[in-house]
Amino acid sequence: AQKVTQAQTEISVVEKEDVTLDCVYETRDTTYYLFWYKQPPSGELVFLIRRNSFDEQNEISGRYSWNFQKSTSSFNFTITASQVVDSAVYFCALSDTSNSGYALNFGKGTSLLVTP
Amino acid sequence: EAGVAQSPRYKIIEKRQSVAFWCNPISGHATLYWYQQILGQGPKLLIQFQNNGVVDDSQLPKDRFSAERLKGVDSTLKIQPAKLEDSAVYLCASSQTSGGPSSYNEQFFGPGTRLTVL
Numbered sequence: 303a304q305k306v307t308q309a310q311t312e313i314s315v316v317e318k319e320d321v322t323l324d325c326v327y328e329t330r331d332t333t334y335y336l337f338w339y340k341q342p343p344s345g346e347l348v349f350l351i352r353r354n355s356f357d358e359q360n361e362i363s364g365r366y367s368w369n370f371q372k373s374t375s376s377f378n379f380t381i382t383a384s385q386v387v388d389s390a391v392y393f394c395a396l397s398d399t400s401n402s403g404y405a406l407n408f409g410k411g412t413s414l415l416v417t418p
Numbered sequence: 419e420a421g422v423a424q425s426p427r428y429k430i431i432e433k434r435q436s437v438a439f440w441c442n443p444i445s446g447h448a449t450l451y452w453y454q455q456i457l458g459q460g461p462k463l464l465i466q467f468q469n470n471g472v473v474d475d476s477q478l479p480k481d482r483f484s485a486e487r488l489k490g491v492d493s494t495l496k497i498q499p500a501k502l503e504d505s506a507v508y509l510c511a512s513s514q515t516s517g518g519p520s521s522y523n524e525q526f527f528g529p530g531t532r533l534t535v536l
Contacts, residue, residue, distance in 0.1 A: 352524065
């Protein structure tokens with residue numbers, strides 16, 4: 303069973319639009335960690351945020367914000383006033399005891415294209 | 419601080435040939451991961467080391483893939499013989515230690531090695 307589902311394969315927006323990337327996860331653990339990574343065309347994975355399961359506070363960092371809701375097992379990511387440089391593939395990931403070393407289980411990613 | 423280094427960045431081989439990838443983690447990081455990222459998918463863990471011991475290799479195709487981290491620092495991932503479906507980006511990551519229920523150590527990723535098997 304897929305542990306992290308990113309239902310949106312591709313999203314295209316015009317610059318300055320707001321966009322939300324959805325992430326739904328599945329775990330039996332009470333303690334787990336959720337992440338968002340950005341993968342620009344260069345290919346390197348860039349860490350954006352980590353959330354542990356006990357911290358449901360939403361977070362805002364500049365134009366980025368994250369909404370963590372345990373009741374719906376979702377960890378959604380919103381970019382406000384999108385810019386062309388935001389174009390990338392975004393991955394949501396889960397770390398729990400399914401890997402003995404707490405390695406990351408990634409979703410399939412959402413490709414975001416921001417056009418001028 | 420230097421990041422995770424990987425080489426080569428690109429490799430093209432014929433099927434049934436062998437290939438090896440090298441990773442140098444961030445200095446002092448005890449945990450090293452190899453992930454395989456097939457085009458259009460998220461990275462998938464192949465193997466995780468803690469120092470020079472294997473923590474998790476449950477998703478490593480052991481009939482053709484092998485990995486080692488002899489001195490607890492650099493690591494090598496080998497494929498022999500390669501198949502067409504091995505075409506992917508191989509990502510190495512490192513963290514200070516493995517995660518656990520009370521804490522999590524951020525993983526830092528290298529630039530990856532893009533393998534094309536013809």
